[in-house]
Amino acid sequence: MEQLKPGVFPSEFKLGVNFGSPYQIEGLHPPTDYTTVVNRPPEHGWWNDPTLQETDFGLAKDLGVRTARIGIEWARLYPEAGKVDRKAVTRYAEMVGELDTVGIDPIITLHHFTLPEYIASAGGWANPRIASWFKEYAQFVAQEIAHEAPSIVTINEPSVFLLNGYGKGYWPPHKRLSPQFFLAYANVVRAQTAAYRAIKDVNPLARVGVSEVLRSFAPANAVERSEATVRGFLFNELLYELTLKDFLGVNYFNVYTLKLSKLQKKPSAQIARPQDDRGSLINPQHFLTALENLYRAIKKPIIVTENGVADAQDRVRGFYLVFHLLAVAEAIKRGIPIEGYNYWSLTDTYEWMEKLGTSRFGLVSVDFETMQRIPRKSYYLYQRICREKIVDVDSLTSEFLTEQEREYLNYCASLLSQGGKA
Template sequence: MRFPPGFLWGAATASYQIEGGAKDGGRGPSIWDTFCAEPGKIHGGANGDVACDHFNRYPEDVALMADLGLPAYRFSVSWSRVMPDGKRVSQEGLDFYRRLVDELTAKGVEPVVTLYHWDLPQALEDEGGWRNRELAGHFAEYAQTVHSALGDRVRQWTTINEPFCSAFLGYFAGIHAPGDTDPAAALVAAHHLLLAHGTALQALRAQARPEHSFSVALNFSPALAEGYGPEHVDAARKFDGMHNRFFLDPLLGKGYPEDVLADLAHVGGLADAIKDGDLETIAGPIDWLGVNYYAPTRVKPLEDPYQQSNCPLPGLRGVDVVAPRPPLTGFGWEQTPSSLTELLRWLNWHTGGLPLVIAENGAAFEDVIGEDGRIRDTARTNYIADHLRAVHAAIEGGADVRGYLLWALLDNFEWSMGYSQRFGIVHVDFETQRRTVKDSARFYQNVITHNALSAAGPAEPLATAATDQ
């Protein structure tokens, strides 16, 4: 199963999850520093103060990427490191990312920069956070600052990663920073995140070079109806509308979906937040769409159509999220690769053929280090192989998928789950910071080397590489 020539292979991380250096490099406090300090918010009382210590160990990590033959590395810039209060520039913070990008390019690894992966400066949260419309302008200034510093060496840019999580998990579900539980605030935050993307995109294009490309990354979860009646179809429509189309359609110039607005009629906030010209700003053309996919969601209707749903979607009513079907990942997520194929095919149709890049895909499993020091993470390896086959099937079906960036390069701080979930293809001992390459990393290296993988059966390398010894 060969992938198209020039297919972009790589792995991904995020700043708060790996960097550490909480008080180094000019960094100011972010909302995740504040959230982690609240008792009971994070599994095991963990935080990202040290994480993978990537701030100090980035040369070692980049050398590891080169050893694994990764052509690209997607990472995020910490807004609170570059601008400790969200507005004032720290050259010390920018210098860290200059050194990181220089190290990557010297080793032949292409940097793919994400400007925002959830670590908002606490000073801006104190001014209202994403509830505050002015944040869109502040984000555009931050984006221009980073682009001016790195744009001579970085071609690929993503504005915002998963606005769904920042808005809905942070301002409604309360399980992500800043921990609010207000449905109206969550909808307003979602709109302002999209507006920030559009405002920053305009600012970036004004100073872009011809080789630069710009994107945004959305997390998709296809809705699978647990039944065949019209009420089941409608439950799936509601979930898909809030989780997927609410964020995608405005980016495509379609505005917020009418059916979703009708479903949200009982929740205030959004209508007043939308000002003249906002939708045009949000719909600025992107060069590719980042697609983050982990699992589908199974739904069925509630007997009471006015009952609040049991999922973190503000205003969603009449929908019951049911248990996923095994086999499950260590996180308890369903493994259904065919849903990724169908998602990519649908996105190809719904976007009118917009180029797609898998910006995140991966799985957490419990790792066991053998007596020989080897980590035989067969479940993760098979997950990767099955989902790569799903991507290949979508490409064969006509979807314009141009890359796959595996989540994650390193085991890291997994937000509210602390260090209890390991997504990395490289194991991190958080006590010693020792890195150990897992079998899944060697399998992935082999796929990259051949730009192909086996068509069926368990994940096996196409040929034995010397580095497997």
């Protein structure tokens, strides 16, 4: 096994980026279950302005990434039940081909929250027939669009759209505390399994997985530790256990606190625990622990399919990136087979159910009036890491990090390497 120094990635490790889901970036939206929501993304996007797509592909290439996650809109391929839009098929196939041509491996996502309106009207995920519908769709994409894609994510964050759609009622189909949650959950498992087999029938070499939010819980006492263990199984491991997969797609953003424990004093009194624009604490040790627990439970390779921070002013994004990449590098050193990391997201995008521009995750800022793209400072930090395949805190300090951040990062890196809590 390749011996690695702290912050160094193995030669086969792939650093990448997310473009965003079709609903977030494509514009000219076909009818879906999100058509009638109040806060919607702009209608101006990739689909009716190909120059935006070309610009984003160029930004990804210049970034130096080896992978990029791109989505397919089910409702765009099948605007009506059983009816295929051949122009949409051609356009998606061209997108995938363009990425491959410039040396970027596409990670294709088949479902990222939205359903065709006619499927939603028929009951959506609560309709048992959705497994066969999704299988047909997945098989078609594998044949016509993703036949050379090395990795395919069938379903993105099932627990998120199921809890928000059938538990809290915030998202379509807006059912609060609905018993249909359990039926929908079972149908997601059936649909993913059917899609996995259909894709493998078309391309046995394709690597197929599901992406789920990896939740890390920070308990304050023994009772909360027990609760955290139960929640970790229900939210992190159960869906992975129930589905067929070649890899575990992990989406991780922050730690979930059951009760906020008293924070330890850090080496510089001036450095407070950093927070994003949503008030979430940034702590990569919980990320490392969650990765270890997940791999211990389910022995499959891991791809970090999403990791990002809402930071409109780019205050902590560079810090966040370095912090979490150090945790990934340490996890690999400890023997966890993590194959890649994909930052969320390349550009600012619409965030689900929020007013446009409320949360900005992009390495590249977007003016949603003009759609102008301007790389942030963190874009160039990640560019250097992608090109050098090493997270060298000291070398990044003069241009991208403050001395206090450098001190704190080096302190935390030493704790991570020693198995301590950052």
